[in-house]
Structures are given as C-alpha cells and as structure tokens.
Amino acid sequence: MEKEELISLAKKARLMSYSPYSHFPVGAALLCQDGAVYLGSNIENASFPLTMCAERNAIYNAMCHDRSQDEFVALAIVADTENPVSPCGACRQVISELFPENAPIYLANLDGDIRETNAKELLPFAFQGDDL
Numbered sequence: 001m002e003k004e005e006l007i008s009l010a011k012k013a014r015l016m017s018y019s020p021y022s023h024f025p026v027g028a029a030l031l032c033q034d035g036a037v038y039l040g041s042n043i044e045n046a047s048f049p050l051t052m053c054a055e056r057n058a059i060y061n062a063m064c065h066d067r068s069q070d071e072f073v074a075l076a077i078v079a080d081t082e083n084p085v086s087p088c089g090a091c092r093q094v095i096s097e098l099f100p101e102n103a104p105i106y107l108a109n110l111d112g113d114i115r116e117t118n119a120k121e122l123l124p125f126a127f128q129g130d131d132l
Contacts, residue, residue, distance in 0.1 A: 003076065003116070006031055007108045010076040013039035013054065020044065026079045028058035032071045038062035055091045059098050072099055076106040084108050084115040087122060095119045096126035 006029050014027025021044050028040040040058030044051045055077050062072065075095070079085035084107035087095065095105070096119050105122065107115045119126075 001031055001035065001037075001074075003074065003104070003106050003114070006037070006074055006076040007078060007106055007114065009037055009039065010054075010078040010108070011110070013041045013058070014078055015041075017041040017054070018043045021046065021048070024079065026054040026077065026085065028054040028075065028077045030058040030062050030072060031074045031076075032062065032067055033073055034071070036065075036067070038065065038067070053088060053091050055087055056094050059094060063098070069098055069100055072103060074104045074106065075099060076108060078108045078110065081109045084113050092119075092123040093126065096123040097128060 009029035010027040013029055014025045017025030019025045019042055026042045030038045038058050038061040040054045040061055042054045055075065077085055077087060086107060099119050101120045102118050105117050107117060
C-alpha cells in the first residue's frame, strides 16, 4: 500500500472523531504486513485527561484484534493543521513502546503536506520497560 492511500484512510478515520471541545479532529491508520488496516480517531471527554488520541486508538484497535508490533508496517496521522500534524507526548511514548522503532510514520495535514519519520526520531530517549 502506498503512503498516500494510508493517509487517505487516516483522513476517513478523522471523520469519525468525537471532538466537541477542541474542535480538532485527528485520524490515524495503521498498516499491518498482511495489508489489514486499523483506524483510530480522537475521542474526547469533558474531563480532558480521559481523552484518547487517534494514533493510540489505531494502535490499540490493532492490538485488540490480536495484532502485534511485529506485524505493524506503517502509521499515518492526519489533522487540519498548517504543517504536518505531530503526535503529543503521550502518543510518542506509546508509539515508542508499541510500534516498530524504524517503521515509517507519516505525519500529514489536509493540504497534502507529509513528513515521514519513525518512532526513534519522535522520541529518541524513550522510557522503556527495561528502565523499570
């Protein structure tokens, strides 16, 4: 699957966002080795700390369908931002632990701007289980 197609699926996931407080819908699409794609969108709560971001929802969605990090190939994240959207700190931590370190992560906006990165670049000194 081409990155543009994965980004297009993330845009569709964005339409499922529940963001009545921030008015900032975000979509994510996670590609697995067999071509399966798991979507996620941000789901807000009036108690903001209970909000769940799109990229974490996509990763958790895949894992709830018995997928593992070994099967994850690429992740696309999309929002209506001036520059390609960037994951929050909590998402960077989850990505660093549950997504392959060097697999491509496509950060995009609705204007077609794309930045390709990976988990290692997003959080180079991530806190891991070995640190416990």
